[in-house]
Amino acid sequence: MAGQRISKQMANSTSQSIIDGTLLVMAEDGISNLTTKLVSQRADVSTAAIHYFFDTKDKLIYSAFVYMIKSLRAEILSARKTEEDPFMRLRHTIEVNFNSTHLSKDAALIWPQLWVYSGYDQKANRLLKAYSARRKSNFTYDLCAAGLDRAKARTAATKISALIQGLWVESLFGQSATSEECWSIFDAVLADLAQETSKSTKKNSSKEKP
Amino acid sequence: MAGQRISKQMANSTSQSIIDGTLLVMAEDGISNLTTKLVSQRADVSTAAIHYFFDTKDKLIYSAFVYMIKSLRAEILSARKTEEDPFMRLRHTIEVNFNSTHLSKDAALIWPQLWVYSGYDQKANRLLKAYSARRKSNFTYDLCAAGLDRAKARTAATKISALIQGLWVESLFGQSATSEECWSIFDAVLADLAQETSKSTKKNSSKEKP
DNA sequence: TTCAACTTACTAACTAATCAGTCAGTATAA
């Protein structure tokens, strides 16, 4: 009924604890097993309160995803503000992105659930698309600032995005793909890109055939 | 009760149609919405038949995953048999892996569901780990055969595995990450590796500082 | 060859539990 309006009163402490509880249940039991009862127990409210604030279960799940993405976006933004050098900023952004899926125990399993969920839910799909586009845009921006041309920067941004997600999946299942190995791969890719920028700045000054 | 034994009679036409129906429901509605009723309708049997053949819903889902992995493994094996050249074999293997998650409409959304599911299910986790390990082992083998040393081959194998999965996720949500872009990334990585093998074969014959 | 005992492969009908969502009512504060 409420349509596009955000439920009741945002930043309310109860609705926030319901969101927190939802994210917790998602991480611990998975969306498949997420029930209003389970969330209500985690948030220490009645199940009716969930419906009062979020109307339906679907809207609750979507709201939880929105909250997670918003938080991450804020974290990335503040990380990017402090860094001047394009390559350092890029690496810092990768760090926040990768750690958000990798290190935080709570968040680790929520991300692939968002991927799955957005396969069947239009709104979640748009949310994820927007986040993905912004991240790639950040990477592209940094690489252009570092001296790469736009086309190469875009492709490299896609590659980095893919590696963040792919290495996370790998590290979940491979006995290899430790944190160190992941970072050695990231750094090797970044080193290659750094070499390319220096090449294109020097232009064709290195045609030294004897 | 049956414990470790595989349910009733494998390759039975009814149990096979139940597996097919399960995979179909997984793809169309997601595991979250998968019910025995839905599967029974797809397979054109009663819900009791599902319990007769697979005991519980969990075992049914696991069996469907096993079937999917087995099929893919067979496909990869036959693809690898026909190819002699290590780099061509590697590329061919990537192709089958990437297309299995990417192109086939039915399978596309099942993979991330297996990732999620294996986050909460030990057996599914082991299945996925085994598949992942074998794939990486294939890549490592090919790269060693091409002339790379073991350590580098292992890292490159991790990177390629990550790219297969990561680019799939990217192409689901990014308006970019088209099939062509994905392949240009794969081919660039392969070209880099090919260059490295030729370097290490020539050893240090290219120290041509003027 | 035949018939009884047994197994396999199911189904229709059921059940106990669980679920999302509703509603009437209460407390607090503006």
Added chain:
DNA sequence: TTATACTGACTGATTAGTTAGTAAGTTGAA
């Protein structure tokens, strides 16, 4: 007095799983 922020008790629908029964073989001894 009116709106907000809830709760406890409920409901109707749906669910995984069970059960009793049936039809179609298969086996094996007389």
